[in-house]
Amino acid sequence: MERDRFLTRVGQATLSSVLPAPPRVAPGLPELADIDLIALFRTRAHEVNAVIHGPVSRHGVPRAVVGIAAGHEASNFLAWDHLPAPGVSSALQSAGLDRLDHEIGGGSPRLERNLSYLGLDVGVTGTTAGLAESGSVVLVHGSGRPRMASIAPEVHIALLDVATISRTLAHWAHENPRFAADTTNLVLVTGPSRTGDIEQQLNLGVHGPRHVHVVMIR
Amino acid sequence: MSEPVTFLSRAEALIGSHEAQAVESGIRNFLVRREHAFDVFPIGEELRDRTRAIRLHALANLDRLLGHFADKLGEAGGQVHWAADAVEARQIAADILKRSDAKLVVKSKSMVSEEIEINEHLEEEGMTVLETDLGEFIVQLAGDTPSHIIAPVMHMTAQDVGRLFAEKLGVPYTDDPYELNRIAREHLRESFLRADAGISGVNLAVAESGSVILVTNEGNGRYTTTAPRVHIALMGMERIVSRWEDASVVLETLARSATGQHQSVYTNVITGPRKETDPDGPDELHVIVIDNGRSDILGGDTAEILACIRCGACLNACPVFRTAGGHAYGTVYSGPVGSIVTPGLYGMEPWWELPYASTLCGACEEVCPVRIQIPKMLLQLREKAAAEGRLPAWLERGISRYGRTVSDPQKWASAKKWASRLSAPISSDGWIGRLPGPGRGWTQSRDLRRPAKESFNEWWRKNRGT
Amino acid sequence: MEGPQVQLFVTCLVDSLAPEVGRATLSALEKAGCTVEFPVEQGCCGQPAFNVGLVDDARTMAAHTLDVLDETEGPVVVPSGSCAAMIAHHYSALFVGSRREEQATRVANRVWELTQFLVDDLDSSLSASCGGCKVAYHYSCHGLRELGLDHQADRLLSDTDRTELAGDKECCGFGGLFSVEMPAVSTAIMDAKLDRIVASGADTLVAGDVSCLMHMEGGLRRRGSEITVRHIAELLGDPQ
Numbered sequence: 053m054e055r056d057r058f059l060t061r062v063g064q065a066t067l068s069s070v071l072p073a074p075p076r077v078a079p080g081l082p083e084l085a086d087i088d089l090i091a092l093f094r095t096r097a098h099e100v101n102a103v104i105h106g107p108v109s110r111h112g113v114p115r116a117v118v119g120i121a122a123g124h125e126a127s128n129f130l131a132w133d134h135l136p137a138p139g140v141s142s143a144l145q146s147a148g149l150d151r152l153d154h155e156i157g158g159g160s161p162r163l164e165r166n167l168s169y170l171g172l173d174v175g176v177t178g179t180t181a182g183l184a185e186s187g188s189v190v191l192v193h194g195s196g197r198p199r200m201a202s203i204a205p206e207v208h209i210a211l212l213d214v215a216t217i218s219r220t221l222a223h224w225a226h227e228n229p230r231f232a233a234d235t236t237n238l239v240l241v242t243g244p245s246r247t248g249d250i251e252q253q254l255n256l257g258v259h260g261p262r263h264v265h266v267v268m269i270r
Numbered sequence: 271m272s273e274p275v276t277f278l279s280r281a282e283a284l285i286g287s288h289e290a291q292a293v294e295s296g297i298r299n300f301l302v303r304r305e306h307a308f309d310v311f312p313i314g315e316e317l318r319d320r321t322r323a324i325r326l327h328a329l330a331n332l333d334r335l336l337g338h339f340a341d342k343l344g345e346a347g348g349q350v351h352w353a354a355d356a357v358e359a360r361q362i363a364a365d366i367l368k369r370s371d372a373k374l375v376v377k378s379k380s381m382v383s384e385e386i387e388i389n390e391h392l393e394e395e396g397m398t399v400l401e402t403d404l405g406e407f408i409v410q411l412a413g414d415t416p417s418h419i420i421a422p423v424m425h426m427t428a429q430d431v432g433r434l435f436a437e438k439l440g441v442p443y444t445d446d447p448y449e450l451n452r453i454a455r456e457h458l459r460e461s462f463l464r465a466d467a468g469i470s471g472v473n474l475a476v477a478e479s480g481s482v483i484l485v486t487n488e489g490n491g492r493y494t495t496t497a498p499r500v501h502i503a504l505m506g507m508e509r510i511v512s513r514w515e516d517a518s519v520v521l522e523t524l525a526r527s528a529t530g531q532h533q534s535v536y537t538n539v540i541t542g543p544r545k546e547t548d549p550d551g552p553d554e555l556h557v558i559v560i561d562n563g564r565s566d567i568l569g570g571d572t573a574e575i576l577a578c579i580r581c582g583a584c585l586n587a588c589p590v591f592r593t594a595g596g597h598a599y600g601t602v603y604s605g606p607v608g609s610i611v612t613p614g615l616y617g618m619e620p621w622w623e624l625p626y627a628s629t630l631c632g633a634c635e636e637v638c639p640v641r642i643q644i645p646k647m648l649l650q651l652r653e654k655a656a657a658e659g660r661l662p663a664w665l666e667r668g669i670s671r672y673g674r675t676v677s678d679p680q681k682w683a684s685a686k687k688w689a690s691r692l693s694a695p696i697s698s699d700g701w702i703g704r705l706p707g708p709g710r711g712w713t714q715s716r717d718l719r720r721p722a723k724e725s726f727n728e729w730w731r732k733n734r735g736t
Numbered sequence: 737m738e739g740p741q742v743q744l745f746v747t748c749l750v751d752s753l754a755p756e757v758g759r760a761t762l763s764a765l766e767k768a769g770c771t772v773e774f775p776v777e778q779g780c781c782g783q784p785a786f787n788v789g790l791v792d793d794a795r796t797m798a799a800h801t802l803d804v805l806d807e808t809e810g811p812v813v814v815p816s817g818s819c820a821a822m823i824a825h826h827y828s829a830l831f832v833g834s835r836r837e838e839q840a841t842r843v844a845n846r847v848w849e850l851t852q853f854l855v856d857d858l859d860s861s862l863s864a865s866c867g868g869c870k871v872a873y874h875y876s877c878h879g880l881r882e883l884g885l886d887h888q889a890d891r892l893l894s895d896t897d898r899t900e901l902a903g904d905k906e907c908c909g910f911g912g913l914f915s916v917e918m919p920a921v922s923t924a925i926m927d928a929k930l931d932r933i934v935a936s937g938a939d940t941l942v943a944g945d946v947s948c949l950m951h952m953e954g955g956l957r958r959r960g961s962e963i964t965v966r967h968i969a970e971l972l973g974d975p976q
Contacts, residue, residue: 053353059352061354065566065569065573069568069570070571071330072326077320082316163463163464167460170459195548198549230514231539236346236544238539240536242531245489246488246535251427253428258489260488260492260493278920590921629911630912631906633907635881652787652789669793670790676748677780678779711915714923716923719754722754731776734774
């Protein structure tokens with residue numbers, strides 16, 4: 053059906069509908085008392101089975117990441133080009149891990165590049181923010197920041213600047229109202245992939261990463 | 271042997287079954303986890319009012335929001351298609367997939383995709399469609415249908431799944447849920463990466479930016495909307511809010527109400543296909559906006575049901591759902607919300623019965639995060655069914671006679687005396703063990719109090735009357 | 737002590753099937769200091785018809801109820817949450833836009849459920865007793881969710897030996913005509929409820945609605961159970 057006809061039908065329906073009046077709510081969000089956001093983030097992230105490291109200084113990040121990768125006996129990784137701390141990718145390569153390519157084109161058709169992720173051990177990403185109430189990190193994708201880095205690997209390592217931790221998603225969105233509009237793809241990651249579909253028993257690592265490590269940076 | 275065709279006959283077949291017991295125990299787990307989910311959140315109770323305000327506002331301005339959504343998505347490089355009904359929606363999806371020469375299609379969970387029955391259609395067109403949500407994957411493998419909006423295989427045990435995987439995937443039998451998950455992960459991994467197209471639902475669309483939001487826990491939603499070249503998002507037209515800030519409030523509510531989590535594992539906000547400079551993501555994003563009867567609901571008495579955010583809380587709270595399970599409803603949308611949506615989308619024939627599959631206890635409205643007045647709408651649909659003459663004759667006549675009798679003091683007094691006299695021969699010790707006709711429904715499992723020899727009214731007149 | 741004069745609306749079920757509950761309600765109100773009137777022409781609030789969608793029949797019964805109660809003054813006390821809610825909340829919708837609209841509102845504003853009246857209005861010190869019995873209390877759905885009834889019964893029962901009843905705010909499965917229209921489902925919900933009542937170790941089941949009670953009592957009898965079933969009025973009033 054063409055757009056105009058479709059929307060006209062909807063418009064007519066709203067005219068004859070008996071929707072109740074919406075409740076009155078105060079604009080904005082209620083003020084919350086100040087709390088230790090880092091401590092809350094740590095607690096909630098732990099509850100969803102993410103592993104929290106640090107806070108470390110920017111210079112300490114490469115060593116922390118190499119340590120995590122070694123702990124999982126990783127042999128390869130996929131990393132964002134622009135990370136909140138320098139030297140991470142080179143440190144991983146020095147430690148003997150292969151760095152996978154992520155660019156579409158440049159000689160690597162989609163299928164070939166996709167299949168190269170089959171044995172992907174580690175993905176390293178930055179973050180734009182942390183959300184304390186849920187222990188979530190916000191990833192904004194774009195040039196040099198592939199989505200696959202947090203989808204395909206067994207282990208996802210996310211680098212989080214503690215100054216960017218907000219209380220809740222609603223509060224963060226309130227402070228950053230343009231975020232959806234200005235990005236192609238944004239994801240909140242709240243711990244490792246999980247399912248309770250079989251007998252409501254929680255299990256991790258269904259399709260997405262089995263392990264999520266958040267390295268906090270001060 | 272013919273299929274049972276009423277809620278009651280389906281329920282009778284399911285009650286006490288292995289499936290029903292699995293559902294009941296599954297729900298108890300949900301309820302425990304959900305119990306404090308809102309208390310813990312700093313603006314918990316207020317969240318429900320905010321969510322209701324956002325959703326009602328969106329419905330009242332639906333045409334405007336949808337138009338804005340389409341404009342913005344177009345600016346971001348996405349394509350919007352408008353499907354008046356299920357047939358159109360299937361056709362549009364099939365055409366998109368044929369144009370891009372898609373053979374293997376991966377799907378992440380979408381109620382609306384089941385509503386329009388897209389899988390069968392695409393398979394007729396020669397494509398392979400793979401469900402990738404663990405529960406939906408299991409259901410597809412078993413040739414079954416989901417029994418709960420949030421937990422599709424609530425009706426199966428781990429042993430059931432283990433047997434299924436051993437038979438259909440040729441793997442050694444195991445009933446360890448962790449191992450079963452890993453088997454599914456390995457089996458589906460390559461399919462994600464090889465697929466030509468991914469189909470998803472839309473949990474929430476955002477008008478101001480043209481974004482679609484997908485909420486999942488497993489990660490298959492991200493795979494299906496990132497790895498293949500084409501992403502088709504099927505959107506029930508009412509699943510929209512005005513602004514990103516509004517969406518964030520609804521997202522706070524959704525995970526908490528559905529499963530007691532603070533957030534789902536993956537909340538994906540997608541605004542168009544990949545840009546030239548994006549290293550990955552689909553080249554094409556198509557959103558198919560689907561009406562399929564929603565504008566009829568919107569224009570009628572039960573418009574409020576469209577505010578539903580599909581959290582499943584009403585299902586878990588409903589004693590009828592807990593007892594009979596989702597399959598008793600015989601349709602995609604079950605439980606209290608399904609009892610209103612289904613007759614709205616598909617008409618009163620034969621779905622008039624669903625609003626009667628309720629004790630009107632009100633637990634659904636009590637838990638609904640959008641404060642939807644479910645019992646009120648169930649009563650409205652019952653009034654409609656009665657006006658259409660769908661009630662059995664014995665009930666209509668019986669109630670009519672009762673109404674006239676009880677509203678006439680002399681007739682009422684006389685009727686009570688008669689009832690007491692008539693019940694004497696079939697009572698023992700003040701109780702009736704067996705009634706004929708419709709009364710059999712009562713006495714098959716309960717005794718019935720016998721009408722008193724002396725009513726309260728009579729006693730009052732004798733002892734207190736002036 | 738001169739208390740208020742109240743009108744007793746016993747409900748059709750109490751009148752015809754459980755008159756002892758009516759007498760107990762009368763006694764409880766008198767013990768709490770009230771003078772009780774009983775408009776003898778009363779019948780049914782119309783809920784059985786309303787709940788199945790037969791609104792014209794519901795209006796017939798509701799109109800009669802309104803006329804009977806409108807001839808009187810003072811609070812109208814009802815020993816049933818569902819009937820009280822029917823009059824207090826649903827009558828206005830039944831008669832909206834009709835000549836009875838104002839009457840419906842007027843009468844609705846006078847209606848109280850029994851425990852609500854005793855606790856919230858009279859702040860009575862009346863206390864339930866049952867000679868040392870162990871009480872399991874079931875919160876009937878309409879009273880609980882439409883009228884917000886819970887703390888009232890809790891207070892009235894505070895001197896009794898109350899057992900913990902799992903799922904005490906969950907439906908018993910009666911649902912009006914649902915009990916005979918969908919008997920297998922009604923029975924299954926009832927069975928789950930009765931299992932929990934038995935498991936609570938109570939010897940007495942108490943609730944505020946005869947509809948729920950006769951359904952659960954009927955099921956308990958069928959099981960051969962020795963559990964006594966009482967309306968809360970019977971623990972408040974003296975036997976007459």
